[in-house]
Amino acid sequence: MEIIIQPTYARLAEVAAEIIRDALLKKPNLVLGLATGSTPIGVYEALVQMHRTDRLDFSNVTTFNLDEYVGIPPDHPYSYHTFMRTHLFNLINIPVENYHIPQSTVVGHAEFCERYEAAIVDAGGIDIQVLGIGRDGHIGFNEPSSSLGSRTRIKTLTRGTLEANASHFGGTVDTVPKMAITMGVGTIMEAKQCLLLASGGPKAEAIANAVEGPITAEVPASVLQMHPRAVVIIDDAAASQLKRVDYYKQVYANKLELLSRDG
Ligand code: GLP
Numbered sequence: 001m002e003i004i005i006q007p008t009y010a011r012l013a014e015v016a017a018e019i020i021r022d023a024l025l026k027k028p029n030l031v032l033g034l035a036t037g038s039t040p041i042g043v044y045e046a047l048v049q050m051h052r053t054d055r056l057d058f059s060n061v062t063t064f065n066l067d068e069y070v071g072i073p074p075d076h077p078y079s080y081h082t083f084m085r086t087h088l089f090n091l092i093n094i095p096v097e098n099y100h101i102p103q104s105t106v107v108g109h110a111e112f113c114e115r116y117e118a119a120i121v122d123a124g125g126i127d128i129q130v131l132g133i134g135r136d137g138h139i140g141f142n143e144p145s146s147s148l149g150s151r152t153r154i155k156t157l158t159r160g161t162l163e164a165n166a167s168h169f170g171g172t173v174d175t176v177p178k179m180a181i182t183m184g185v186g187t188i189m190e191a192k193q194c195l196l197l198a199s200g201g202p203k204a205e206a207i208a209n210a211v212e213g214p215i216t217a218e219v220p221a222s223v224l225q226m227h228p229r230a231v232v233i234i235d236d237a238a239a240s241q242l243k244r245v246d247y248y249k250q251v252y253a254n255k256l257e258l259l260s261r262d263g
Contacts, residue, residue, distance in 0.1 A: 001211060001224060002231045003248035005239045009199040012233045013042025016130070016195055019231070021050055023128055023193075029060040031120075033129030033188070034088070035140075036065070036080045039197045040130055044088040051092045058094040062123045064116070066131070066140035066188070068102040069177035070109075070154060078168040079104060102152070102181035109181065113152040117187060129191035133198050136160055137206045137219035141182035148215075148223045150184030185220050193229040196221060198238040207234055208241035 006012040020043070024030045034040070050056040065080060074081035081101050089099055100119060103112055120126060131139050136158065142150065143158045157165075157180060162173040169175040188194065198207050210221035211232060224230040239245050 001227075002251075003211060003239075003242075004231060004233045004252050005245060005249055006233070006235055009042060009235050012197065012199060012235050013040075014046055016040075016043045016197055016233050017046030017050065019195060020047060020128060020130075021056060024056065024058075024061065027127065028057065029062070031123045031125065031127045032061060032063045033126040033183070033191055034063050034065050034084065035130045035132050035197075036067070036083045037132040039132040039199055041087055043130065043197070044091075048088065048091040056092075058092045061094055061098060063094065063099045064120055064123070064126060064183075065099075065101040066129075067180050067182035068104045070104060070179040070181060071177050072104050074101075074104060076104075078165075104181070109154055113154075113181065116152045116181075116183075120187070120190075126191040127193065129188055129194045131188070131194055131196045131221070131224075133196060133203060133206050133210065133221050134161060135164070135202055135206050137209055137221045139185070139188060139196070139221045139224075141180040142185050142188075142220040144218045144220065146185055146217060146220050148189075148217055148220070149186040151187050152181065152183050154179050155182050185223055189223060189227055193231065194224055194227050196224060196230065196232045198232075198234045200235070201237045201240060203234075203238045204241040207232070207238050208243075212243055 004015055006015060065084060068080045072079050084101060102116060133139060136144050141155050143155055157178060162176045165176050166173050209219045213219060213222055215222045215225050
């Protein structure tokens with residue numbers, strides 16, 4: 001794993017956006033896997049800024065979102081459809097037919113999940129998958145105990161995840177959708193590159209478990225240790241429980257030095 005530790009959330013968001021920009025400049029028809037939650041918002045803001053000031057072109061980009069709650073309409077204020085339109089899709093030049101988000105109805109969900117997987121394959125696979133992390137180490141909505149080989153399917157959310165999202169749905173866990181459609185851990189692992197983002201002290205334990213703990217379904221993000229191109233981009237606070245912070249910082253400093261020598 002490549003571990004990039006930045007002093008602030010703003011810097012980690014910029015670093016992640018720059019990785020996506022550089023890939024997009026090399027491959028205009030980039031296929032992006034996207035995440036919701038508060039963590040990627042700064043990345044999307046930076047990409048929108050690059051679109052506005054540098055004309056970064058998203059007209060040939062295809063995207064697949066990780067997940068969506070089951071049973072709420074796409075135009076619900078806290079649906080992931082609304083989130084993505086608000087924070088990214090309505091602010092860049094991506095054609096509406098190019099972005100994909102799991103549908104939030106349970107009708108025919110098994111077929112839907114199969115079609116979602118097939119659409120990713122038809123697009124040529126995901127080039128870069130953006131990921132946040134839950135405090136229990138979940139990625140997408142793959143809660144602890146999810147099969148590390150799982151595919152897109154419906155998952156029941158844990159009480160901790162319901163509590164973390166309660167403020168969006170009227171304040172109590174009873175009002176949060178109990179289930180979500182999510183890409184599986186196996187689906188995520190097929191992305192050519194994964195960017196795992198985390199900010200703040202409340203994520204420090206999850207990051208330490210994911211990066212330096214054993215690979216286990218109890219911490220779904222830990223499977224990224226097996227991914228050949230997993231990049232973990234975190235701030236100092238999220239890095240605060242890692243054992244090898246100095247080493248990771250040295251590795252990254254050496255990489256930047258080599259890159260600057262190459263011009
Ligand atoms: C939800 C999402 C995840 C996200 C996580 C953390 O569970 N399904 O994709 O990573 O929340 O969200 P945040 O970035 O707001 O902490």
